[in-house]
Amino acid sequence: MAQADPQLSSGTSIPWYRGLSRYQWWVLIIASMGWMFDTMDQQFFNLGRGPAMQDVLKFDPVGPGLAKLGDRVKTTYTPADLESLVADGLLTAEQKQKLQFDSHGQPRAKVTRKDVASAIGAEILAPRFIEMGVAKLVEVNARAESYDRAALQALVDRSALSTEAVDRLLDDTAAVPESILAHHLGQEIAKTRTDRAGDDSTMIFVMGWAIGGLFFGWIGDSLGRAKTMALTILTYAVFTGLNGLAHDETWFNVMRFLTALGVGGEFAAGAALVAESMPDRSRPAALGTLQALSAAGNMTAAVLSALILPVLGWRWLFAVGAVPGLVAVLVFLKLKEPQKWKQARAKWLAERAQGITTKKSSYLGLLGDHRWRSRAIIGLLLGVVGVGGLWGVAFFTPELNRIIAKTYSLERRDTFVSWAFFLQQFGAFFGISAFTLLSLRVGRRPAFALFFLAAFVVVAYTFLFAHTILEAYILAPLVGFVTLGPFGGYAIYFPELFPTRLRSTGVGFCYNVGRFLAALAPKIKAGLKGMFMAGTLSLPLLPSAVNNAELAIRYGSFLMIFIYLVGLVVVVFAPETKGQPLPED
Structure with missing residues (x-):
């Protein structure tokens, strides 16, 4: 030693x-x-x-959104740019309204490319999410045209939905259409x-x-x-x-x-x-x-x-x-x-060649x-x-x-x-x-x-x-x-x-x-x-x-x-x- x-x-x-x-x-x-x-x-x-x-x-909405924007892709978008996208059918009026305000309800002077592409891509992916959600409803044998609180609670009991989701989905309405529920489940x-x-x-x-x-x-x-x-x-x-x-x-x-x-x-x-x-x-x-x-x-x-x-x-x-x-x-x-390594390595190789060491590497x-x-x-x-x-x-x-x-x-x-x-x-x-x-x-x-x-x-x-x-x-x-x-x-x-x-x-x-x-x-x-x-x-x-x-x-x-x-x-x-x-x- x-x-x-x-x-x-x-x-x-x-x-x-x-x-x-x-x-x-x-x-x-x-x-x-x-x-x-x-x-x-x-x-x-x-x-x-x-x-x-x-x-x-293939669950990311940004990629499909950018593809749909094509040559309209920009680093940031002003309210006027968003209005132009609505006019060209690339963005809905509802999407434009959501994009123009932040999470605190304050107006945004500019909106990033990623957020715009995400909003557009979300619409593109919506049918896929609805399809996945419908498959889940079929799996639990719960398809219907609409769902009231009792029907949603039944899905909670079957481990298909969370209690918090029930309140979010109903909000100010008494029942939610199947398409909206399926979209949520798919997401x-x-x-x-x-x-x-x-x-x-x-x-x-x-x-x-x-x-x-x-x-x-x-x-x-x-x-x-x-x-x-x-x-x-x-x-x-x-x-x-x-x-x-x-x-x-x-x-x-x-x-x-x-x-x-x-x-x-x-x-x-x-x-x-x-x-x-x-x-x-x-x-x-x-x-x-x-x-x-x-x-x-x-x-x-x-x-x-x-x-x-x-x-x-x-x-x-x-x-x-x-x-x-x-x-x-x-x-x-x-x-x-x-x-130190070169010396130790040389010593071990020499001893092994001479057959005088039992130490293994x-x-x-x-x-x-x-x-x-x-x-x-x-x-x-x-x-x-x-x-x-x-x-x-x-x-x-x-x-x-x-x-x-x-x-x-x-x-x-x-x-x-x-x-x-x-x-x-x-x-x-x-x-x-x-x-x-x-x-x-x-x-x-x-x-x-x-x-x-x-x-x-x-x-x-x-x-x-x-x-x-x-x-x-x-x-x-x-x-x-x-x-x-x-x-x-x-x-x-x-x-x-x-x-x-x-x-x-x-x-x-x-x-x-x-x-x-x-x-x-x-x-x-x-x-x-x-x-x-x-x-x-x-x-x-x-x-x-x-x-x-x-x-x-x-x-x-x-x-x-x-x-x-x-x-x-x-x-x-x-x-x-x-x-x-x-x-x-």
Whole structure:
């Protein structure tokens, strides 16, 4: 076992960045860029997932609306422009009236292209929604010319309609025609299918992430940290760009899976590269900085989304994700492998050639030795907690915020969702930084325990009780702080668990095998949502979610948050690595 760094054991206070060589700075900068663009890609998916699924499933009204507008497409429309569209039969007088006023009843000087196209496209899609709704009525044997309150209540009893929908449909009338009811049911069916497709795509993405992490983790120990990192960056950049060309759900998910291979592999190679290039006294802070800068990628994604998504749509957002491929070229040309890896690799190859070593590389070495196997299992469980909580709940805040802003126009809603997500990632930067400082002061285990407990409390409150725009803006940075903070711990802690010959493999195992389990989180959440909507599951003291998709999403997310309490149990068995050098054998 290596000897402890004197500065670590003596407690001498020297800024971690003092004395770093040009090569060490270069490693930190390049690795941070790679990881920053990696996380940017992840958030492009989270922010564009809803619109993308709606589009590829052909439920998005904007596309048909733009097609009908043809050469009449403009960036914005004045009241005079809208009047002209009415005169040409492209817009109805009723649609024009709705477009001219915002959700607060205030007149709008200009209306965006997206809102106009959406209004026109909604009329085009109406027959399809009515057909879907009629099919539902046939399924429950409830077709009629019109429906009064008693008839609608019968549909509620058959789990075909929500109680809230009854009041909205009747409003000031005693009965509602079948066409209007069918249209409403069709829209609800479309929303459910879109949500389910988003959950499926997320599961595929997270599983691809796990497979990529395992594969490239092994490659990183064999081929080298820098070369592997370049391959992962190139992989996620190219396939993110191709993702924007998808026109059906299958193509979209295939591209998401291939993108995820690179996304999953980058962290293990980058973290191992930084860990082995830094002196012991600088390593924890450098790794914490690497992870904290990932929040910069998240915030960049939020800003670009706010600028691109409302105007150009999700396809151009994914196209921007291809740009990081240039970083891969830079890594290939300029970045050398760390000396520690080259020495360890050369020693192992020489000993194997001479037949004097029993040490195995890759997963046989990791899981075949009880010292590293126990650490790998602990790291795996910690990864399941953080990744499951993040991808099962916290990264679905855009969907929650779309519910909160449901009365907004499409453009305003997309902008609000993007800026709320920006605040969430702003909080994440400080959460990761705070975790780094806390782990250096009190240790890795107490830091994990504190953040897991805080994540449970904050995220539970958010999904149960956030109902206004102001509340969403206030809670967003807190959610980011507590849910992404532990990822700063993963960057620091996982490389400290394994020797050089197994470090990339071990980090990839801990960070990514847990994703196979975490990949099920969106499906579990969707199952819980269905149980709440069907009435087979309920929460004491809270309103019923029967046939209420919005409440069902909130309640299902709340139950998923209990994974953070599991993390408190795992921490009890985790080894403390504070003040220790990287292990060797």
